[in-house]
Amino acid sequence: MRLSFLEPLYRQPGPFASVYLDTSRDRAVEDPDAAVELRWRHLRDALLAEGADQDSVTALARMVGCDTDVPGAHGQAVFTAHGRPALLDELPAPPARDTAHYGPLPDTMPLVVQHAPGIAYLAVHIHYGGRHSTDATGTVRVDAEAGVWPLTKVTPGHRLHEEIPVADWLHAAEVIGRELEGHARRIDTEAVVVAGDVWARGILVNRLPASLRGQVTPVEGAGESQPGRALLEHRLESLFSGRMAAHDRTLLDAFLAQKARDGASAEGLPAAVSALQRGRVKALFLNNHPESTLRLWVGPEPGQLAVTEEELRSYGVRDVREERADAALTRALVGTRAELVVVPEQQLQLREGVGVLLRYADPASPG
Structure with missing residues (x-):
């Protein structure tokens, strides 16, 4: 993230x-x-x-x-x-x-933790209750939203609403598919969640561009969404629970690979602090522990942080104070433009709840 x-x-x-x-x-x-x-x-x-x-x-x-x-x-x-x-x-x-x-x-x-996992998605709900034939009367109603989960719960994404006569649905589904593809490209969508009438949604899914068809997850019984909230919110909650964004998963895989070969990765608060001091962190991985009492010493600048007061003063920093470790780490990440990945503990338990993927390997490291 x-x-x-x-x-x-x-x-x-x-x-x-x-x-x-x-x-x-x-x-x-x-x-x-x-x-x-x-x-x-x-x-x-x-x-x-x-x-x-x-x-x-x-x-x-x-x-x-x-x-x-x-x-x-x-x-x-x-x-x-x-x-x-x-x-x-x-x-x-x-x-x-x-x-x-x-x-x-x-x-x-x-605040940062509530932005996670930050999954870009398309949600599509197709309303139709008539006869499953294109010579039937009535209309197919399509509601769609492009958003980032879970922020769309309180900040709705771009919405699409269409009502199409059933007789035109075969052609209209192809047009809507191309429009959805445009929205998907803008937010780098990694999931397309489709609900509603099985027949009508099947026609749409089969006419989606190939880039989207492979990302489709059909869901049942979505029901109506509350106005002002995310489309298909309850289904998205179930689907994305415990899931990481694809970008964050890629960073975590790189961390695990480098850890396995003792390369440019580290765990624990002292190792994370040392890497942030030198601006070497590409991504910091965090098990969220809001009850943590860990603290760090900080100076006026983002990279001025240390485990002890003596260490920070040894770098020539005079204005030092003790702060919550998570507050000091977040400031350092923003100041060095490093990323943060919130990792569910059931996926990986990190030493002291912290791990880092470095921007480059330490020349002194083996391998």
């Missing part, structure tokens, strides 16, 4: 106020807006106790809960710097718990 969406945030100087809040409004509460406001007040008090300035708290208050048009369960990640809005992002799922942090580095790892 490329972290370029965080670059504008890190271009701003700290300190930062970081807030993660459940802003769902479909819960069984009498006044959901009041519930969101109450949760925000608890976080506001926590920020003030951590030393946040009033301007930052006021800027947060203007952004928190502004997602009234987003249906279903979701959340917000909100950041300010020096009393000004720095970043607002809708979360595909509510945070595990509401949190607020004020400090020199933004708390971005929970």
Whole structure:
């Protein structure tokens, strides 16, 4: 996963106020807006106790809960710097718990994890309930969405809607197939999920360009999607659960291959820190452990991080402080334009939850 969406945030100087809040409004509460406001007040008090300035708290208050048009369960990640809005992002799922942090580095790892796995896909739902013949009356209705999972839960992708007379379906399916191929190329689609009437969808699938036909996964019983949410959301949830994006899987395979031959890869926090210090990390692999208490010492620049204060000062860095390891690692990844791959532990357990694939092999390494 490329972290370029965080670059504008890190271009701003700290300190930062970081807030993660459940802003769902479909819960069984009498006044959901009041519930969101109450949760925000608890976080506001926590920020003030951590030393946040009033301007930052006021800027947060203007952004928190502004997602009234987003249906279903979701959340917000909100950041300010020096009393000004720095970043607002809708979360595909509510945070595990509401949190607020004020400090020199933004708390971005929970946001990054919610962007994973970042699978580009096409979802197609074909509605037809008539006789399975092109001389029947009625229409075939096609809904399609090109998106990136799971962000389309809260940020809908490009939508296509067509209604075609059954008599024209054979020809129209070919035209729609070419249109879908165009959308697929723009987002580098790796999955085409098709639901709906078996006869009508079979005609479409058989007329898709060859580049898409091999990516098709038919699903049953998709039902109607909630307005404002991802098309076929519940089926996509089941299909993509525990799955990695193809690009991330390629990086992980390279990491495992180099690890097997003791080449340009490493595991554990000290090894990851050492590689980030030298700007050598191509991708960092992470088992998500939000409860982790690991900490690192950091300086003002992204590559200024170390396991101990003494090590960082030995490099001539004077302005040092201790921070959460995940916050320090994320800043270093963004600053060096390295990628992050969230790896489910059932696929691979990493030492201290961290591994790195290097941009080039160490000349001193064997092989």
